[in-house]
Amino acid sequence: MMTALEKIINTIIYREQALASTQKHLCGHSLLLIINEINLSIVFIFGKNKVKIFHRHNRIADCTLTTTLTTLLKLYNYQEFIKLLHSEKLEVKGDLKIIEVFLATLALDGMEFDLGEHLSPWIGDIIAESISQFVCNRYKLMNYAIKRKKECLSQTIIEELRLSPGSLEMSWLIKEVEECLDILDIFDNRIRLLEIS
Template sequence: MTIMPLLTAGLETVLNSVLYRDRGLKAARQRLAGRSLSLELQGFSHPLILLFSEQQVDVISAWEDQADCRVRTRISTLSKLRDRQQLSALIRSGELEVDGDLQVIQQFSALIDLAEFDPAEYLAPWLGDVAAHGVGAMLKKNLAFIQRDAARKQRYLSEAITEEWRLAPGALEAAWFAEEVDALDRHLTELEVRLNKLEAK
């Protein structure tokens, strides 16, 4: 048994609860109604195809028709889609390859950007408002701590690799080396021109 049916069912449930629960997002959802988006993620053998309607989004892994918009990217890039201002930068940098109707991915990005994911809202029916708010605040605080800690460890590792262990050059050393290579290339070109002039005589 493959994991794709489980993944598509889980993603469909999450997207429907986050994007289709809030009535304030109705206008943004209507712009996507009847459209399809294919997400081809590196490392996955099948694409994730999102079929939008006014009531829900269906997520499938196999579809006969061609999607209105096809996006190829990495899993790590998906979180950047929440900021619709970054969309054109992601496309220009090559992190996001888009084929088909660009408006579909733009409208999907806008819908995700407008949606608010508040864990307290989903926990309130089971825990009560006060307890859900406390758990939500604790989750946000812990997530912020984990992100700061991961960034700090990444910085430490980068400094250790370049400064302590000398496994990789630092930014200034790499820039100096590139300038030296360019200068050497210019000198070789000048030398070649001079040799060609001497041979012509």
């Protein structure tokens, strides 16, 4: 998995000479990505001609990004990154510029990511397109399932709130229960008197 990810990122970052200034800025730096939900840490070490990806690294990373998987999937453009950063859904330590340049280099700002295009040089066009369509369909299905579950949950909460008794109904119920308890006490006392006599 790490090798495939490494190849894809290398293809994107080092694809054109036009990105030379970006490559130069990333060169020699490291980025640590921590995904809390799945307890995963990935270290990106940017070299002159390629990026290396590891699970762990002995050195302290120049930039550390801590987030959740759902938040990570929202990092499709710089504005979204800034919003998430201000909402404290992302925690960034170290050089913020590294993550900014990395996102910009991955062309998440204006370009749609085509998985098939990046996989085709290694596994062929047909298989790459099949994998791309499979991943895209799975993502859409997962997105739809999450959306439906959110809708069902919100409808259930609304229905429960609608059916829950109001403060007047609750005070009336408490009063009725207290009256029933008083009646039961009276009956209990009468039974005791009958048993004595």
